[in-house]
Amino acid sequence: MLRVPRVGPVSRVGPVPCVSAVIGTVVFLAALLSGCESDPDASGRLPEASSILRTAAQTSRGLHSGHFDISVNGRLPGVNVESAKGALTRRDDGKVDAKGTAKVQQFGQLLEMEFVLIDPSVYIKGPTGGFSKAPASMVTNVYDPSVLLDDKRGIANLLSNLRRARTEGRETVSDVETVRVGGTLAKDKVAPIVPGIQSDVEAKFWLSEGKSREPVRAWFQLPPQRKGSGARMIEVSLSKLNEPVTVRAPK
Template identity: 45%
Template sequence: MPTMVTRRIFLGALALTAALAAGCTSDTDAPGGASLPDGAALMKDAAAATRDVRSAHFSLKVNGTVAAIPVQNAEGDLTREGGPSGAAKGTVKLTLMGQLIEGEFVLVDDSLYIKGPTGGFQKYPAALTSNLYDPSAILNPDKGIANVLAQVKDPKTEAKEDVDGVSTYRVKGRGAQDVVSAIVPGVTSDVDVTFWLREDTKLPVKAQVKLPTADGGEATVDLTLSDVGKPVTITAPA
């Protein structure tokens, strides 16, 4: 059960989500007085570009505490190759039942492998994970980030910003519960979603989802994508 919960927490948080604040300008003014692009048009272009992405590196961080997402951070590679659901590998750090857990994971050919601080990788059958979220959902053109981009409500371009040296447009909107909950566990209502889209290709560089906490506060799930399109090979651990 801890493994199932861990995978749900990590993979669900990862899929959006998951994707991820910087300076402010108005919706109509960019640096130098230039007009900012229309938010809806940017999101449409971003969704189309993201549907073609077949691999990427991700870095995930959760700021705050959400019962369904006790992940602190995660990092790894994703690819749409390596099985019907694609493949993923990386590291994850999370708090589960009051204990801090750190480990490596590999998901390939519909099998999940997990390695803790000691010992080797342990393989878990697909029967234990078939009903859980798949990390390749982030690259799935039908239910992943491309779908979220395409269905964000009332997108508004807020600013032009540099993110890690990349020129981007920051676009904010609302993500419908039925769209976001498909890849982020614990979402029970519409949520604020912010994307940082590359000025040149419109691909998402960062994404941020705001979620309510049990004490009435607010937490964010931040996802950074890089090395988009870089070849990724993932194989089962020996």
């Protein structure tokens, strides 16, 4: 269990939930950008999948900030996060700062925590006490947040490499008109963003109807961890893309 230094005069009670697991999941999740199980409207002419994916990938290469809301159904290797939400932004030097909250399974309990990631430091606040400070390298050595906005490994890469892509219909997501696109992602394409992936994953992306085809939602289904267990799913929503995000170190 990771214990981190105290911040200024604020004391810290008890162990800090796994920093790398929390931020690693948050980062993934901002990268990928909550799918739903309702049937989309397949009436009318649908755009070609390859065309709107190409546009969405180009748009994603220009992303520098956004808000995210993540939920994980099932266990992921080395990740104890059940849900996370917050915002992140890429600085002029290319590094990514993030802030938000996460619900983490720890010792059989569901704990809610706050986090602020500002390279070279990460700040964690558990259910009691104040923020504790630790080197950001504790996170980036395990998972580098900049991968989310990386042209070759991040969101744009996933959209560019969706195999057997097909448009499945239209849906309204958080008051945004979207087109849902489904397909498969090879494990080597997903691995930089989802640590521990051992096989290809089924994926769905909800892309806005606008000219830019902004990614609004994403859904990923991983095979069962063992025979007889259920499939594992990750649902991610993105909003307020490229709107200003300010991340400050807690006092």
